[in-house]
Amino acid sequence: MSKRKLTNALVNCLSSGDKVFIPYIMAGDGGLDQLKERVLLLQEAGATAIELGIPFSDPVADGPTIQQAGERALKVDATLKNIIAELEGIYQEIHIPLVIMTYYNPMLSYGLSNFAQDCERLGIAGLIVPDVPYEESDILRIALRETDVALVPLVSLTSPKERIVKIVNAGEGFIYAVTVNGITGTREKFNKDLVEHLKSIKELSNIPVMAGFGISSPEQVEEMTSMADGVIVGSAIVEAFHKKDLNKIKILVKASKRKIIS
Ligand SMILES: O=P(O)(O)OC[C@@H](O)[C@@H](O)c1c[nH]c2ccccc12
Numbered sequence: 001m002s003k004r005k006l007t008n009a010l011v012n013c014l015s016s017g018d019k020v021f022i023p024y025i026m027a028g029d030g031g032l033d034q035l036k037e038r039v040l041l042l043q044e045a046g047a048t049a050i051e052l053g054i055p056f057s058d059p060v061a062d063g064p065t066i067q068q069a070g071e072r073a074l075k076v077d078a079t080l081k082n083i084i085a086e087l088e089g090i091y092q093e094i095h096i097p098l099v100i101m102t103y104y105n106p107m108l109s110y111g112l113s114n115f116a117q118d119c120e121r122l123g124i125a126g127l128i129v130p131d132v133p134y135e136e137s138d139i140l141r142i143a144l145r146e147t148d149v150a151l152v153p154l155v156s157l158t159s160p161k162e163r164i165v166k167i168v169n170a171g172e173g174f175i176y177a178v179t180v181n182g183i184t185g186t187r188e189k190f191n192k193d194l195v196e197h198l199k200s201i202k203e204l205s206n207i208p209v210m211a212g213f214g215i216s217s218p219e220q221v222e223e224m225t226s227m228a229d230g231v232i233v234g235s236a237i238v239e240a241f242h243k244k245d246l247n248k249i250k251i252l253v254k255a256s257k258r259k260i261i262s
Pocket residue numbers: 024051053061062066101130154183184185186212213214215232233234235236
């Protein structure tokens with residue numbers, strides 16, 4: 001099946017003149033019953049899509065903020081199975097795409113083909129699996145073949161050009177352009193190579209390109225959306241929910257919207 005749902009939602013946002021804003025939340029942080037509240041709040045605040053993290057005991061790409069959120073979530077037994085059960089009750093109220101971010105292991109214990117079927121049934125629009133590199137992703141592509149669940153690739157700053165070309169060509173949904181070397185978490189400054197990196201990915205890709213990692217202020221959202229089609233913001237959103245600073249969330253989303261000059 002062709003993977004259009006996720007791309008189409010982002011393209012629609014872009015054609016309205018806004019940039020794409022994708023907040024990341026850790027499912028189960030604050031309690032499993034908070035999942036619905038947080039997803040609906042982000043939808044209401046104007047998020048284009050939501051990246052939903054599945055807690056995992058060995059989250060190699062996660063920085064301290066996301067790791068701690070994962071530990072809180074594991075304490076309330078937010079397993080993939082319980083999260084999917086929670087989504088059963090809310091998916092009909094969600095009108096923006098949900099993208100699940102999980103490591104390989106939770107999916108494997110769930111059963112790959114069951115997981116693919118459940119994602120399709122619940123309208124999940126994409127998957128991000130940071131520990132399955134492009135070269136080993138066939139097993140996931142096969143499991144997702146009959147679904148409209150896109151396998152979103154991560155492109156790192158250090159990938160050689162030939163590899164970037166392959167990853168981008170096989171990319172579905174959008175391209176996740178990682179803006180820093182290392183793990184997730186807020187940063188003060190970005191590498192000056194980033195401008196060229198984003199530019200070359202944008203030239204190669206015919207689906208939207210999101211910049212993610214290290215973005216935590218409205219100024220950074222504006223800077224990144226001048227180079228990419230949109231941003232993914234994780235740690236800053238996770239922290240804002242944890243501290244109940246809902247205003248910060250609204251300010252970040254707003255920075256991705258078209259400025260109306262009156
Ligand atoms: O937290 P940051 O620096 O804003 O980055 C987004 C990131 O948290 C989110 O997309 C994410 C959370 N865990 C990941 C693991 C790999 C890739 C991406 C992620």
